[in-house]
Amino acid sequence: MPKAIHKILILTDFAESYAKTLLKGIARYSREHGPWLFCRMPLFYRETIGIDGLLAWAKEWGAHAIIGQLYNDADVVKIVEAGIPVIAQDFKERFSDIPNITGAYRETGELGASYFLKKGYTNFAFYGFKDIVWSRERAEGFEKKINEAGHDVHYFEHRKARSEELWYYKPSSLSQWLKSLPKPVALMACDDNQGQHITEACRHSGIRIPEEVAVLGVDNDELLCDLSDPPLSSIALDVEKGGYDSAALLDRLIREGMHQFEDIVVKPTQVITRHSTDIYATEDDYIASSLKYIHQNIDKNLQVEDVVKQVPLSRRSLEKRFQQVTGYPIYKYIYNLRIEKFTQKLLETDLTVFEIALDLGLNDSKNIARQFRQVKGCNPIEYRKRYTPGK
Numbered sequence: 001m002p003k004a005i006h007k008i009l010i011l012t013d014f015a016e017s018y019a020k021t022l023l024k025g026i027a028r029y030s031r032e033h034g035p036w037l038f039c040r041m042p043l044f045y046r047e048t049i050g051i052d053g054l055l056a057w058a059k060e061w062g063a064h065a066i067i068g069q070l071y072n073d074a075d076v077v078k079i080v081e082a083g084i085p086v087i088a089q090d091f092k093e094r095f096s097d098i099p100n101i102t103g104a105y106r107e108t109g110e111l112g113a114s115y116f117l118k119k120g121y122t123n124f125a126f127y128g129f130k131d132i133v134w135s136r137e138r139a140e141g142f143e144k145k146i147n148e149a150g151h152d153v154h155y156f157e158h159r160k161a162r163s164e165e166l167w168y169y170k171p172s173s174l175s176q177w178l179k180s181l182p183k184p185v186a187l188m189a190c191d192d193n194q195g196q197h198i199t200e201a202c203r204h205s206g207i208r209i210p211e212e213v214a215v216l217g218v219d220n221d222e223l224l225c226d227l228s229d230p231p232l233s234s235i236a237l238d239v240e241k242g243g244y245d246s247a248a249l250l251d252r253l254i255r256e257g258m259h260q261f262e263d264i265v266v267k268p269t270q271v272i273t274r275h276s277t278d279i280y281a282t283e284d285d286y287i288a289s290s291l292k293y294i295h296q297n298i299d300k301n302l303q304v305e306d307v308v309k310q311v312p313l314s315r316r317s318l319e320k321r322f323q324q325v326t327g328y329p330i331y332k333y334i335y336n337l338r339i340e341k342f343t344q345k346l347l348e349t350d351l352t353v354f355e356i357a358l359d360l361g362l363n364d365s366k367n368i369a370r371q372f373r374q375v376k377g378c379n380p381i382e383y384r385k386r387y388t389p390g391k
Contacts, residue, residue: 005034005035005036005037006034006036006064006065006250006251006254007036007037007039007061007062007063007064007065008026008036008037008039008063008064008065008067009038009039009041009057009058009061009065009066009067010026010038010039010040010041010067010068011041011043011046011066011067011068011069011070012043012067012068012069012089013043014040014042016221017219017220017221017222017223017224018219018221018239019089021239021240021243022089022101022239022240022243022246023243024240024243025239025240025241025242025243025244025245025246025247026067026243026244026247027243028240028244028247029243029244029247029248029251030247033247033248033251036247039063041054041057041068043069045057046069046070046071050075051070051073051075051076051078051079052075052078054066055078055079055082058079058084059082059084063084064084064085064254065084065085065086065087065250065253065254066084066085066086066087067086067087067089067101067246068088068089069088069089070086070088070089070095071092072093076088076095076097076098077097080097080098080258085250085254085257085258086098087099087100087101087246087249087250087253087264088100088101089101090102090103090133090134091132091134092131092132092133093132093133094133094263098261099249099253099262099263099264100263100264101246101263101264101266102134102263102264102265102266103134103237103265103266104265104266104267104268105133105134105136105137105138105141106137106140106141107141107267107268108138108141108218108235108237108268109137109138109139109140109141109142109143109144109188110142110144110145111235111268111271112138112141112142112188112216112218112235112271113141113142113143113144113145113146113149113188114145115216115277116188116214116216116277117146117149117327118327119186119214119277119279119280119326120280120282120325120326120327121184121185121186122151123151123154123181123182123183123184123185123186124142124146124151124152124153124154124185124186124187125153125154125155125156125181125186125188126138126139126142126143126153126154126155126156126187126188126189126190127156127188127190127194127197127198128189128190128191128194129190132190134190134191135190135191138188138190139153139155139190142188154177154181154182154185156174156177174197174201175201175204175205178201178202178205178207178213179205179207181213183212183213184211184212184213184214184279185212185213185214186277187214187215187216188216188217188218189215189216189217189218190218191217191218191219192217192218192219192220192221192224192225192228192232192234193217193221193224194217195215195216195217195218195224195225195228195276196217196224196227196232198213198215199215199228199229199230199232199276200228200229202215203229209230209275209276210230210277210278210279211279214233214276214277214279215232215276215277216232216233216234217232217233217234217235218234218235218237218268219235219236219237220234220235220236220272221234230275230276231274231275232276233271233272233273233274233277233278234271234272234274235268235270235271235272236268236270236271236272237267237268237269238266238267238387239266241266241387241388242264242265242266245264246264249261249262249264269343269347269387270340270343270344270347271340273295278295280325286311286312286313286318286321287321287322287325287326289310290307290310290311290318290330291326293307293310294307294330294333294334295337298334298337298338298341298360299341299359299360299361300360300361301361301363302334302338302361303334304319304330304331304334307334308330318330335371336375338368338371339371339372339375339376341360342356342357342360342368343372343376343383345360346380346383346384347384347387353365353368353369353381356368356380
């Protein structure tokens with residue numbers, strides 16, 4: 001007997017990289033456990049027909065479930081009462097009575113803060129929205145980590161008129177705020193779209209990036225990051241796995257009903273460094289040169305002696321100044337950066353552990369695997385499975 005085909009109504013912003021990657025994970029689950037049939041409903045339908053119209057359309061089409069962006073109002077209960085399982089993408093606030101595709105937002109903010117603290121910054125800023133959960137909690141995580149290090153965070157948080165106007169900003173007031181910040185400053189934006197606002201406003205105001213303002217976004221939307229001038233560094237998220245896990249939950253809700261459910265939490269994976277943060281907050285030219293050399297040559301079998309040769313200092317003197325600026329001995333900094341690069345290749349390519357080690361100029365894949373476990377708490381194969389949908 002052939003399997004019943006699930007008919008899934010999807011309501012999201014299909015122009016967003018986040019939504020497309022989410023759908024990629026859903027599609028993978030469908031291929032493995034389907035077949036499923038999808039209807040992609042444009043967001044303006046939500047605006048024009050409301051929940052009642054959406055529900056009527058879903059019933060007419062015979063939808064088994066709905067997934068996507070919904071407003072946080074009482075009317076969403078009508079979908080549940082109609083017996084249609086639904087998962088909401090928390091584009092504004094989390095729902096309490098239906099499952100959410102949400103994120104480890106505070107953890108993402110903490111990751112951004114740690115990234116900047118390692119670069120030696122003492123001035124910090126955050127740009128985002130007060131009234132949106134993913135921005136607010138990223139700011140909270142960022143500030144928590146910065147406060148623990150003994151520093152404060154400067155804020156520019158504007159209120160939006162409508163959800164579809166997240167692209168809009170007022171360059172004059174933003175430019176005034178950017179000019180008022182102590183320099184150099186490490187600035188985290190709540191997402192890549194807002195990060196591009198910062199790079200554009202800085203360009204209009206003659207503020208140098210990254211020399212005066214280092215800018216970090218979230219989502220790693222490659223198109224947006226490359227459109228930014230200079231290209232925007234960003235925190236990558238395991239969105240595809242979130243889509244896969246969401247589809248698995250939806251499958252269970254269709255079969256068993258909405259009696260028990262849990263939120264799907266999309267976690268941050270790593271910081272992807274581009275030109276907007278490719279600098280270190282130090283006035284020590286020798287340390288800046290050493291850091292630049294390390295980052296440019298991390299794909300070679302780099303040793304501390306190689307770094308020492310780049311500056312007219314003794315090893316003892318360089319080691320002391322390096323630790324004062326970065327908080328790490330040179331060997332440890334190289335070690336941590338190598339693991340970051342290894343992790344990036346592990347998640348973004350299908351290369352084997354041995355091939356990735358060779359790609360980083362290393363001949364001993366067993367040693368790098370051992371170092372990886374010390375940092376990440378598991379071996380590279382286990383880590384790849386953890387962050388790869390369906391594995």
